[in-house]
Amino acid sequence: MTEALEWLQFVLAPQMINGLSIGVAVVLMALGLTIIFGLLDVINMAHGEFYAIGAYLAVALLGLGLSFWWALALTPMLMAVLGYATERGLIQRVFHSKDRHTLTLLLTFGLAIVLEDVLKIIFGANPLRVETPITGGSELFGLFFPNYRLFVMVAGGLLIAAVWVLVFRTSLGAIVRAAAFDRHMSASLGVPVSRVYAATFAFGVALAGLAGVLLAPIYSVFPTMGRDFVLIAFSVVIIGGMGSIKGAVLAGLLLTQVQSISSLFISPVWNDPLLFGIMVLVLMWRPRGLFGKLGHA
């Protein structure tokens, strides 16, 4: 009996907390993706690269002598500008054509390839380092846990809550949800739909950039880093239901817990098969994912 309790406390609990810290990172990535999909019906293949650009912006701002906290505050703003420009300059151009899904997918996929190479040209192919702004660690359940990861968990949790409040509890959020639910009706009621689209895209991109800065000290910065989270973020969005914020949060935390706990028992090589196995099962049982779309939630 005591043995089982000790196992729970010293093996399972730390592993779950660890999984939670990765889960928050995954949810941050999936959030921007699902909001953009839920509103614009655009599958943003360049989301991972926006995450990478966020991290590189932090590197550049730190290089200018700013502190990490300034970089954390400024990067999402710069990313929002980039996101707004991308939506207006590129996505709007193919948005209204008949094969919107194919065209926006190809467009953002191409953009991803270009952005990755641009990062390589500007910053070089070698990995870069962002010093951890909070050093040291705390005892948690009798186990050492880095303070910065605790910070990321708390900050990420607050951020997720803030996004939820913004979308579901403010009039701004109501406008966004209305535009997602019925764009023609919203337009006829005076909602500036195309600006709402651009702003929402910018918001999603800013979230990806923010995740890039927050995670840079843990995962380091290099041109192909965008590929890291994007696969699991896409799976999370699909399992949670394309466009659902609640779904993204639940699926993100669930999947990372499954990965974390399973790695106690089976080789990490099985991580991906497990992940996609769950995705296939969910799709067989509920083809639209666990929850509905943004406008319907």
Next chain:
Amino acid sequence: MKTKMIPTLMAAAAFTAGAYAQTGPIRIGVVTPLSGTYAGIGQQVKWGLDLAAKEINASGGVSGRQIELIYEDEEANPAVAVQKAEKLFQVSKVDFLTGTVNSGSTLAVGQVAERNNRLIATTVSFADSITADKCSPNVFRVNARAGMQSAALADWMASTKPNANVFYLGPDYEMGRSTVAAFKSAAEGKGAKTVGEVFAPLDNKDYSPFFGQMRSARPSVIYTSVAGNDTVRLFTQMAEFGLSRNVQVVGASGTVTSQNLQAIGKAADGFVTGVGYSPNIDNADNKKFVASFEAANKAQPDLYGADSYGVLFFYKAAVEKAKSTDTDKVREAMRGIQWSTPQGIKTMRAGDHQAMQDMYAVRVNGGKFEIVGKVAAAAAIGPDSCTKF
């Protein structure tokens, strides 16, 4: 049409090569990655070869003939390497070929050399198989192979951490598994105990899910063969979780390199690996080499630069001993030959075409590698398992 032409071309090539042999310059083809992932290694290869060619030509050449280097970019792709090597043998009619980096390229180009009856030498590729089960009478290796690096590291570990409890963490693909297996057998042969192993997917982003397992295994040494960005993450995260305290971290020679050392920063300090070269090797030849290399290229040589510099002296020694550039005569001369390199005298083992050399254990300290141990050539090389010639 093209295939019909080849025998004619080959006859013509043999004729012309024979006709101007012993008079014009000696042509040496270099198939190396000048672009792509391995461009950094290709750069060192080129710097080393250019410097050696300049020095040899200035002091009268090889048997009075100048060396001419002809470069081709292989893009670290064996398929491209094969085409470029074929072109160098058939069109440029090179006498000798070197420069391949990727072990797959070396093996593939070795077969091209067999068909063209020419000799090649690699100065970079680590895979043991090149001079073991996949050895070729036309392929020589002047650099140290993976097994020799493991032997040097295992020897250092046995003397500083006798009977260590070792935990292994490798990337989950062929190179990762074979390096772990090789080091494990070398270490266990010297008394180390294995307390656990994990193979993480390549490009793994977070290693912390494995840390619980690593901690509970209570290792005194952690061996890893991850590379590139994976090393940056593993080392940063281990430092983050305080896992590297009271544990000696060792690894493969490609784990910490000049490409990722800066990004790892302080977390790399104390890391030990086995290598065949260090700019700090204390002998007159090496000091002279490092000085001229730095003067020419404004960068320090690494093991690739040093071994690529050395290969031209290997070829020069063999041609002067054979008094010919004829393939069979040069091959005979290369077997068992001794030549001087920045690492000291190397000997080409006749049985498997693997160079024998002293090996070193090096430790990272403040962003630089320092030598902490040395293993004699004979102890490091391991048995000759080549059965093809």
